[in-house]
Amino acid sequence: MKPETYLKNAELMRDEIIDMLRNKPIESTLVERWQLLDQAGKRYGELPQPLRFGHGLTYVLENCSLPIMPYDMILGRFVDRVPTEEEDAFVRQFHAENRQIVMTDGGHITLDWYKIIAVGIDGYIELATSEYHKRLGNAYGKELLFYEGSILALNAMKNYILRYAKAAEEAGLTEAAANAAAVAGPAPTTFWGALQLIAILEKIYYVYAGSMNPTLTLGRLDDILLDLYTADLEAGRITEDIAGALIDDFYAKNNLILGRGEHQMSGGAPTDTGWWRNNGYDDPTYVVIGGRSNLHKKNPLTKLFASHINPRYENPVIIYRYTSAEEHDSEAWEIICDKLRQNASILVYNDDTMIPGFMSAGVEEKDAIDYTVHGCNWPDIPAKYCTIGGAGGSIARMIIDQLVKLDGTNDKKRDYATLDEIYGAVADAFRTHVKDVFNAVRARVKADEKALPEMTNMTNIFTEGVLENCKTMDHGAVKYPVIYTLLRHIGTAADIMASLETNVFEGDVSLDEMLDAMKNGWQGRERLLKKCLTAPKFGRDDDEADKHAVRLMNMLLDIIDEEAIGEAGVPDVHPFNVTIADMWHVGEGAQLPASPDGRMPGAPLSENLSPTAGTAESITALLNSVSKLPFKRICSGALNVRLSKALVAGDAGAERMRILTETYLERGGMQVQVSVSDTSELRAAQKCPGEYKDLMVRITGYSAVFVDMCESAQNEFIRRDELA
Template sequence: MIEKGFSQPTDRIVRLKNQILNARPFVESERAVLVTEAYKETEGLSAIMRRAKAAEKIFNNLPVTIREDELIVGSITKNPRSTEICPEFSFDWVENEFDTMASRVADPFEIPKDTAADLHEAFKYWPGNTTSDYADSLMSKEAKDCIANGVFTVGNYFYGGVGHVCVDYGKILKIGFRGIIEEAVKAMDAMDRMDPSYIKKQQFYEAIIITYNAAINFAHRYAAKADELAKAESNPTRKQELQQIAKNCAHVPEYPASNFWEACQSFWFVQSMLQIESSGHSISPGRFDQYMYPYLEADKSISREAAQELIDCIWVKLNDVNKTRDEVSAQAFAGYAVFQNLCVGGQTADGLDATNDVSYMCMEAVAHTKLPAPSFSVRVWQGTPDAFLFRATEVVRLGFGVPAMYNDEVIIPSLQNRGVSLADARDYGIVGCVEPQAIHKTEGWHDAAFFNVAKVLEITLNNGKNGTTQLGPVTGEMTNWHSLDDFYAAFEAQMAYFVKYLVEADNCVDIAHAEKAPLPFQSAMVDDCIGRGTSVQEGGALYNFTGPQAFGVADTGDSVYAMKKFVFDEKKISMADLKEALDANFGQPVGAKAASAIGEDLTEDQVYAAVRKVLNNNNSMDVSSLKDQVYRTLETNKSGATPSKYEDIRRMLDSAPSFGNDIDEVDMIARKCAQIYCMEVQKYTNPRGGQFQAGIYPVSANVLFGKDVAALPDGRPAKAPLADGVSPRQGKDINGPTAAANSVAKLDHFIASNGTLYNQKFLPSALAGDTGILNFTSVVRSYFDHKGMHVQFNVIDRQTLIDAQREPEKHNDLVVRVAGYSAQFVVLAKEVQDDIISRTEQNLTASC
């Protein structure tokens, strides 16, 4: 039976939601000042004790804020949707943007002058003392060159704390923080003092005890604040709410939750304190329905409506968490993304269907709040009830880009293949964008790097060069290739070279976090750190991985197929002509606007300098090629025509069948190109003793890092966005949603066990009525039957997006799926908006 519609949110939820939508994000300085003071006071102590003392100072002194109408309390910042700074990881980029962060293209934050002054003073302590400084000192010149030339970036953990974790929320609900302290004391008392590891483990346990006592005090400070507000409150209803909030915070999370409201409050304290301890994003609630449902079921005093409002309040609080990044990274993560992935459905550890009332209430919360966070996900397997999938589809057609859907039949065996037990694999959750992990037992280092497969293709086509720089190994000029085998030999050699330095760079950052910034609060909630006496960052988790993700797979596959078809098979284009066309960017004037603007009355060097500046210091083209392009551009401006030779070649290449249309010959090439990356990555291990595992997902980096890639043999001009995740190139999947999904399913999702990301965009009419829901769920079931791992949807028409781009003030509440997350459309950079607009609009027919 298909349900009809959703209930209306309460007035409270509408007001809380509007606080988020209307908030002006600020940078705040309190945490930065407190952590700096703590580090100055703890010179000479071990890293883990310094972290404990820093957490203690922050939890004891961070301002306590209870916002109007809140039922669930605990705020990281004074202002809604604002951010604190964590200078122990990196800081100089913040100072460099004091005057520009409020006006930058992506994710602007205001920094008041007094805040900037406080941060400037705090930052004086940190040069040479950050994790990023240490990681940089460990990294080779070759690895840094790869980063500087756009092959990969490890900026996520280089600039911030380690996130991408799902801790044991259910354990805290059962035993409370006091129970964690008792576990640490018991483990410390049981140690043999003659054991060589005694002192280091003892320091770890002491750090947990210090941190968790301070965390208990943090909650008690909220109890006192709520009590203070209650005494001054004249509205009897709000007074009673504040009194109950005070009681809740006095009891949880110190002790086990005794009812559903306390369980919700305890959950939120854990979530917010994890964010306070470090700046790692993608701290994900995991299987929320599984650990919350027992408290709802047992609480006979709460109505369904009251329980729903509490879950709605949690949804709003998840949107209050924010994070600032440097200007370039902000473009890659555009939309104030924090990636708190909350997952429902799927199966239990013993293989039974896990769907419960909270699973459905979470879907209701999406409809009530209509906000970007959390990154809401559902797990689907052969035992998923039709009613659950139908309800999830109803949420999809609301148009907020959620839920993303994950296939148990692929993810569970892929985790088992990495050494995860069957029970733990069945109990997986999703963290960050799309990354599966055995919840509260894994340090996955997901999102450890962005790796640009299309850039490696470009470098392969240029015999290891990026412009005039010999960046990779010499593997032969493309004009000397006589078959596709020659290309693959060169491509695999380049891939091996660049993955080697990707691994080195990731391991340098990994070591820096282990030695300078272990996290005792987080570690105590991850198995089996207490048992092993070791922090998460030093290898205390049961499962340890590093997961760098690739993008540009479809661009690479289509390019290789185009070479196969037109150069090697049909011989319609010579390799020499192809190279000339690529070097000329198909005659398209990358710098046309610049050239026409500056005119032709300048010297050659002045023209070159001006265009180089406009091209934003693009290093993918050598000086002579760029000058040639400028002259062609100027000639084009005179004649009004693009050189026909290059345009004819581009049109031919662009006419080749593309990945995304269920054509085996094309799809198998894309599969092979992705496998080359994945298989190379999995050869390596990390400092925590775990394996590297590949993922294929881009956040929104396909737009940003497309700027680093020159023209490709699929007809794509230089600097254009790349395909996102495992999705086909924008506009190239022309045979309908089933054909597109069949192509994506042919990729080896089992080997890409760090996650794959597939975006589809549907017209709203495609999901209309019961017929639309039935057709849509059939497409999802078919894709998953063909062993696709993940799919997510935008249900919106192109004109609505264009209207929102033109008149953002009228579309403030328009939420869209960007990549592994949703965001307000109007806050995205225009180029990211354009990328979403350009995605193929699919429809559904009976034949689907």
């Protein structure tokens, strides 16, 4: 192709996606996928899981359609259309009867993209075949089944790519066809080839192998692809413009998997077509760029990937890793800040806290350097990690639970003479809980030493240690079997402690009065309510509140660290401390009585790392408060900030965006994600949704079209303080 053809093709692809994001019918979905899976289930449903998966994926990939557009450079589409009434009924019945029995990949993971690009699918086939032959003398059982299923699946992927290449050749896309064919089995040798392999594996994963919302992180693309890119440039096979056009095509195609309507937040809205549509559809994809690297200190691809981010796209969500280390590329960072102010789907993470955060959980530095994030900001050590336990929860709930009975009576639980006693009670309860979880995980890890693989799927195949050791990732294969330790709703928790300190232990309110008022939902206690509402609040850069956020976090983190120490006197579990609350501040709050911070019964708690809605007075105060938290002991979490358009308008706004974000990160902030949307605009969008189809907002770790969310979710978003 001529250089200008690459650019023209990329432009046509972009136009297709912009139109699709605005105008795809709500009812559109992947009917063909469900039909094929139903047929595969009927054919292979009785087989042991590894063979069911291997044969099932083969059947699906041999029989699915291979859509191609004349401007495709990267191949990999699927049929996405409005079902007929009959088809719609079939799909609903299929899900109602839970007939999806072939595919098990749940996503929320980063595959071993470094190795995939290094050895290709053939490398995995060779490895699996070799391990299979080593065990041929064994009795036919779980081990051989595991490898047979895995080899079947790998060959299915390979043949699918070849089949697609042939179809493209027949459609006249000679170069795209040759590029795809070259990476069907062997490792890619070019930048374009590598992008093609990643893109097509992503499509296979989401559309055919995925079960329930299988969000997938596509790895550190700048780091993974730099050597191929450099070799292409040196050999004259590519230019920066052509690479940019290929990135445009790649980014654009990440949006094909999206349906109209918002998959978590559309319940009850006119856009709601039910949770079932989300099975392998309407999912975020993630691309990671920037940050420290084990391989490259300078990386021009970071800037290239950053500059091609299209703020109008929902996918991919870009995870930009900021670092103060020598890898920092100030030009790429300025581009990212400019995209942020244009409301692009970007999550900014800070290597300066994240890497120490992982290391505090027992991750080696070289592995921590390769961290990624998936789904709603879940932390990930690619191909070396698996979650096998969970502990913790809402810190606000932990405190309320020590004050009143959460059995609906909300009766007083016990007397406390000092605030320290309340801290102590929370600590004791948390320690008991953490000890139980950690011990259960220890027992499981020990049992997994002898575990044999019960199943296989794409996630397992492309995770380090699985094929090598004949173990699944969640039963002994990975280097880091992880416990997610949740520390949620710190804003409300700190506000509760600040109010108790100010009004009760240092003020003129008795604890009995406070607890009675809570029990009665503040009825007749407006003066006390007002005092609670005006007590120090987290998010205002007020040390009288922020000190409680820091103390609570450190207290709980200390307990986690202490309980992570095993019998040998060293840590023997990997707790990934996370502050992620997703949208649970609403659901969790609905279950709780009023709280001493002035919260009404059933009202939402603070959202993720944000202060309680309505308390933030300025963005700098908010960022200063949050950055006081001990993030070098935490592995992930989201800080949602909603900025006014005026604040970030124009070049001066881009500069403000950079200064605000950079200062926050330099002060120790961990993560930030930005929605640029004025309250007036959001209200107008509620009235005239048709005029605001492009209005995107950040939910937690992903973006959504505002007008496709249900009204309650829209209102909840509007509750987030607009910071001007």
